[in-house]
Amino acid sequence: MRLWLNKQRNLLDFSLSSLSRRRGKTLGMLAVYTSIVFLLASVMLFSHAIRREAATVLAKSPEVLVQRMVAGRHDLIPARHLDAIKGIRGVQSAEGRLWGYLFDPAAVANYTLMVPTNPRIEPGKVVIGDGVVRARSADPGDLMSFRAHDGSLVQFKVDHTISRDSALVSADLFLVAEEDFRRLFGIAPGLFTDLAVSVRNPREVIKIAEKIDAALPDTRIILRDEILRTYESVFDWREGMLLVLLAGSILAFAIFSWEKASGLSAEERREIGILKAVGWETGDVIRLKMLEGLVVSLSAFLVGYLLAYAHVFHFGAGLFEPVLKGWAVLYPKYKLTPFVDELQVATLFFFTVFPYTIATVVPIWRAAIVDPDTVMR
Amino acid sequence: MIHLSDVRKAFNQGKANEFWALKGIDLSVPAGKVTVFRGPSGSGKTTLLTLVGCLARPTSGRVRLKDRDISGLPERFLTDIRRSTFGFVFQQFNLLKGISALENVMIPAYPLGHDRKDLSRRAHGLMESLDIGAKAQSMAEWLSGGEAQRVAIARALINDPEVVIADEPTANLDSERSRQFLGIVETLKASGKTVLMTSHDPLVCDTAVVDHVVTLHDGQLVDSGA
Numbered sequence: 001m002r003l004w005l006n007k008q009r010n011l012l013d014f015s016l017s018s019l020s021r022r023r024g025k026t027l028g029m030l031a032v033y034t035s036i037v038f039l040l041a042s043v044m045l046f047s048h049a050i051r052r053e054a055a056t057v058l059a060k061s062p063e064v065l066v067q068r069m070v071a072g073r074h075d076l077i078p079a080r081h082l083d084a085i086k087g088i089r090g091v092q093s094a095e096g097r098l099w100g101y102l103f104d105p106a107a108v109a110n111y112t113l114m115v116p117t118n119p120r121i122e123p124g125k126v127v128i129g130d131g132v133v134r135a136r137s138a139d140p141g142d143l144m145s146f147r148a149h150d151g152s153l154v155q156f157k158v159d160h161t162i163s164r165d166s167a168l169v170s171a172d173l174f175l176v177a178e179e180d181f182r183r184l185f186g187i188a189p190g191l192f193t194d195l196a197v198s199v200r201n202p203r204e205v206i207k208i209a210e211k212i213d214a215a216l217p218d219t220r221i222i223l224r225d226e227i228l229r230t231y232e233s234v235f236d237w238r239e240g241m242l243l244v245l246l247a248g249s250i251l252a253f254a255i256f257s258w259e260k261a262s263g264l265s266a267e268e269r270r271e272i273g274i275l276k277a278v279g280w281e282t283g284d285v286i287r288l289k290m291l292e293g294l295v296v297s298l299s300a301f302l303v304g305y306l307l308a309y310a311h312v313f314h315f316g317a318g319l320f321e322p323v324l325k326g327w328a329v330l331y332p333k334y335k336l337t338p339f340v341d342e343l344q345v346a347t348l349f350f351f352t353v354f355p356y357t358i359a360t361v362v363p364i365w366r367a368a369i370v371d372p373d374t375v376m377r
Numbered sequence: 378m379i380h381l382s383d384v385r386k387a388f389n390q391g392k393a394n395e396f397w398a399l400k401g402i403d404l405s406v407p408a409g410k411v412t413v414f415r416g417p418s419g420s421g422k423t424t425l426l427t428l429v430g431c432l433a434r435p436t437s438g439r440v441r442l443k444d445r446d447i448s449g450l451p452e453r454f455l456t457d458i459r460r461s462t463f464g465f466v467f468q469q470f471n472l473l474k475g476i477s478a479l480e481n482v483m484i485p486a487y488p489l490g491h492d493r494k495d496l497s498r499r500a501h502g503l504m505e506s507l508d509i510g511a512k513a514q515s516m517a518e519w520l521s522g523g524e525a526q527r528v529a530i531a532r533a534l535i536n537d538p539e540v541v542i543a544d545e546p547t548a549n550l551d552s553e554r555s556r557q558f559l560g561i562v563e564t565l566k567a568s569g570k571t572v573l574m575t576s577h578d579p580l581v582c583d584t585a586v587v588d589h590v591v592t593l594h595d596g597q598l599v600d601s602g603a
């Protein structure tokens with residue numbers, strides 16, 4: 001056992017000095033390898049974290065939404081529908097929501113306007129998201145004015161800004177009082193954008209949705225679970241696109257590493273011959289090369305993964321923000337909650353460390369079974 | 378200690394360029410003595426060394442090491458025998474570039490799993506005794522021919538083999554270094570090692586330390602004995 005340990009240690013020491021002997025090749029491999037792991041791990045960490053984020057945000061949104069449809073288009077819904085819904089058994093509460101989009105010519109950006117009910121915003125005040133703050137460089141106390149539907153000027157005083165932790169959805173938020181919202185768009189009292197319904201027993205959601213549908217034939221009913229699925233598929237699609245792009249680079253990497261790792265130089269072949277001639281077994285030579293491959297791929301994996309972690313969770317995934325995020329015009333700038341999935345790490349590990357180590361060993365195998373007497377020539 | 382009977386070696390057997398480098402060699406190499414294979418270039422000296430040293434197997438015939446027939450053994454066992462019985466000093470020395478002389482000396486012992494400190498001490502000792510202790514940390518490629526050869530000798534001795542095999546040991550040395558080398562051979566012999574070398578250098582063949590000279594010509598023995 002001691003002998004065995006010593007032997008592995010000696011081999012490891014020697015493989016390290018072998019690697020430093022071929023410094024150029026080793027560093028080149030490390031650089032390429034690390035950047036591939038970095039890219040892959042970044043996509044994985046980022047999309048995973050962002051999906052969790054979206055799920056948490058949506059968890060706070062209502063379970064059932066009721067919209068009025070007129071001629072196949074989403075229209076304002078009258079408040080009297082609320083009474084009909086509240087009358088349905090199993091409905092816990094229902095309230096009208098007011099929201100929409102506002103184009104700000106000064107910033108050339110769209111804001112998401114909402115009227116929160118708890119807590120309410122005072123008339124003439126506005127609470128803005130992080131993205132709006134940046135787009136307008138607005139601070140609390142500043143004034144912002146917009147043209148209402150009839151051309152009159154509506155002015156808002158910035159009350160405060162929304163904290164960054166859920167910025168994914170709130171970056172472009174613009175929260176106003178009900179009166180101001182109605183004045184901006186000329187929406188009569190008694191009309192809402194849609195109705196939010198909460199249900200006493202989550203298992204009854206579908207049944208209640210059917211009842212609402214029957215009672216109010218001019219409406220469309222949207223379930224939170226469906227929205228969640230839509231978001232998921234949007235992210236899946238974006239992630240898929242990125243992965244396709246990455247697949248190309250991975251293929252290039254595979255070819256490159258095969259070429260680099262498997263192409264035994266005459267020098268290396270000679271060295272293997274020498275090792276065998278001085279009494280190394282074929283197995284020892286293969287073990288040595290495997291250790292070399294492992295040292296390279298493991299350190300590349302660790303460094304690449306750590307860099308990706310820092311990139312995604314400390315530097316806001318700057319590299320893919322434009323691709324993966326962005327159903328809002330204003331990109332949220334914020335820190336994702338760090339989250340690491342073991343299965344993901346294992347998958348990445350398997351698909352990077354394993355192939356490279358194999359790629360280094362295969363040609364060695366061929367060389368190592370060559371007769372050692374060649375070094376006498 | 379090593380006996381060859383009717384040993385033949387063919388290269389590229391069965392192909393158009395088939396070449397018989399050895400054509401029936403009967404030979405005994407006594408233990409504790411110095412034996413030299415002499416002959417013109419291409420006569421098969423190196424090939425004979427590879428067969429004796431278990432680096433290659435004969436095409437036909439038998440090679441016996443201490444009454445054990447080793448000509449038919451699989452590669453694994455040959456490696457074992459090679460490592461424990463033979464130390465090689467190659468014609469081109471074949472040191473690994475980019476690592477220190479000391480590490481070069483230690484390489485053959487790595488797979489044996491010795492403690493690294495002991496091993497390093499032993500390697501230092503060997504290098505001291507060969508007068509190259511000061512070169513231990515030098516990179517192999519910076520050594521002069523004579524130094525490189527002595528590092529190669531130290532490497533050959535690290536596993537304490539019974540037989541030291543040297544192919545054309547004086548071919549790359551001037552006469553002064555050649556004499557130094559023969560001095561080393563003398564100490565090896567004095568310490569009980571069997572030494573086997575090839576050479577066509579009269580300086581080597583006519584030295585007192587050499588016990589046997591075996592002359593080869595065209596893959597056949599011309600004359601055996603001192």
Ligand SMILES: Nc1ncnc2c1ncn2[C@@H]1O[C@H](COP(=O)(O)OP(=O)(O)O)[C@@H](O)[C@H]1O
Nearest residue numbers: 388389396398417418419420421422423424425
């Ligand atoms: N691997 C090989 N393939 C083909 N021919 C070889 C090979 N090795 C040696 N030979 C031939 O065998 C002959 C003997 O070679 P060698 O034993 O190296 O001679 P020496 O060491 O006496 O100069 C030479 O003619 C050489 O060309």
Ligand SMILES: [Mg+2]
Nearest residue numbers: 422423544545
């Ligand atoms: Mg020769």
